[in-house]
Amino acid sequence: MGVDLGDLAVKETISLQSLSGKKVAIDSFNMLYQFLASIRQEDGTPLMDYSGNITAHLSGLFYRTCRFMEHGLRPVFVFDGEAPEFKEKTLEERAEAKKTAKKKWKEALEEEKLEEARKYAQGTSRLTSEMVEESKELVEALGLPVVQAPQDGEAQAAMMVRQGLADATASQDYDALMFGSPYLLRNLSITGRRKVPRQNRYVMVEPEIISLEETLQTLEIGRAGLIFIGLLDGTDFNEGIKGVGPKTGLKIAKEVETLDELIDYVKEKYDYQFEVDIEAVFNLFLDPPYTPVDKLEWKDVDREAVTELLVEKHDFSEDRVESSLDDVIEQTRERNSQKSLDEWF
Numbered sequence: 001m002g003v004d005l006g007d008l009a010v011k012e013t014i015s016l017q018s019l020s021g022k023k024v025a026i027d028s029f030n031m032l033y034q035f036l037a038s039i040r041q042e043d044g045t046p047l048m049d050y051s052g053n054i055t056a057h058l059s060g061l062f063y064r065t066c067r068f069m070e071h072g073l074r075p076v077f078v079f080d081g082e083a084p085e086f087k088e089k090t091l092e093e094r095a096e097a098k099k100t101a102k103k104k105w106k107e108a109l110e111e112e113k114l115e116e117a118r119k120y121a122q123g124t125s126r127l128t129s130e131m132v133e134e135s136k137e138l139v140e141a142l143g144l145p146v147v148q149a150p151q152d153g154e155a156q157a158a159m160m161v162r163q164g165l166a167d168a169t170a171s172q173d174y175d176a177l178m179f180g181s182p183y184l185l186r187n188l189s190i191t192g193r194r195k196v197p198r199q200n201r202y203v204m205v206e207p208e209i210i211s212l213e214e215t216l217q218t219l220e221i222g223r224a225g226l227i228f229i230g231l232l233d234g235t236d237f238n239e240g241i242k243g244v245g246p247k248t249g250l251k252i253a254k255e256v257e258t259l260d261e262l263i264d265y266v267k268e269k270y271d272y273q274f275e276v277d278i279e280a281v282f283n284l285f286l287d288p289p290y291t292p293v294d295k296l297e298w299k300d301v302d303r304e305a306v307t308e309l310l311v312e313k314h315d316f317s318e319d320r321v322e323s324s325l326d327d328v329i330e331q332t333r334e335r336n337s338q339k340s341l342d343e344w345f
Contacts, residue, residue: 020072025157035060044121141305155288
């Protein structure tokens, strides 16, 4: 789930158009799980092809990515690698939560409580290795770069932005800021009119950008302090202290200067000891493992490969797929033509 910095991060609402030409390193697993959770039928059943294969992730990935490309974004999809050892407990807890959600989903269906059923169904989402490979296949067919991270995809994306290979990291989580990404983009995968859960009303969700430097200056802390807040609140790698949220974490982060001081502080104040090697977690955020990338390449769309995967293999509407590809290719051609014209003059 990542760290929730709440209202601490300094956010600015932007438009997709304003990101034209920007290289955006996308936390792929984060985005794919959003599609798996949200693209479902009324009773919570995920979108499937005629053979019963789940295709919600491919549907969301294709149509949303086409929209990115139509607006001139240059997406780079970064995929998770192996999880570090101290994340095992988190993964076990998530697996258990999925079992519980699946049970409640079934019970809600039996009681014909469709809204509850859909809510619980979202918590059962599972991304298989086959889904991951097909997602990579689709991204490459669209002519976009795929980067495989050694561990955390968000960490890899953040390092690529730090090194100037991309302009921003895209994720719903705030971990990218703790990993040192100068810019974080949120809401890219959920932009648009969205229904408020359990309410009969809709809201407009717009993309937002968060500057790490501006956030740190406003909070009057350094990046280590931001990591302290995450450790206190809880991350994907440690539980955090019950009752200590982002605002309390900020107060504590301003009172300590080193990790040792933080450990002593929570032991004395809360009689609390971190359940994992917190120094290893801190160092993971401070200097995460990543795969060096020399350069990124964007290629032409392979229409045949996209059609074969989506239409022939997974029963997508050929007309819709072709129409989306036509729009992407046309917009790309017009943009390149305008760029050439501008360079000429």
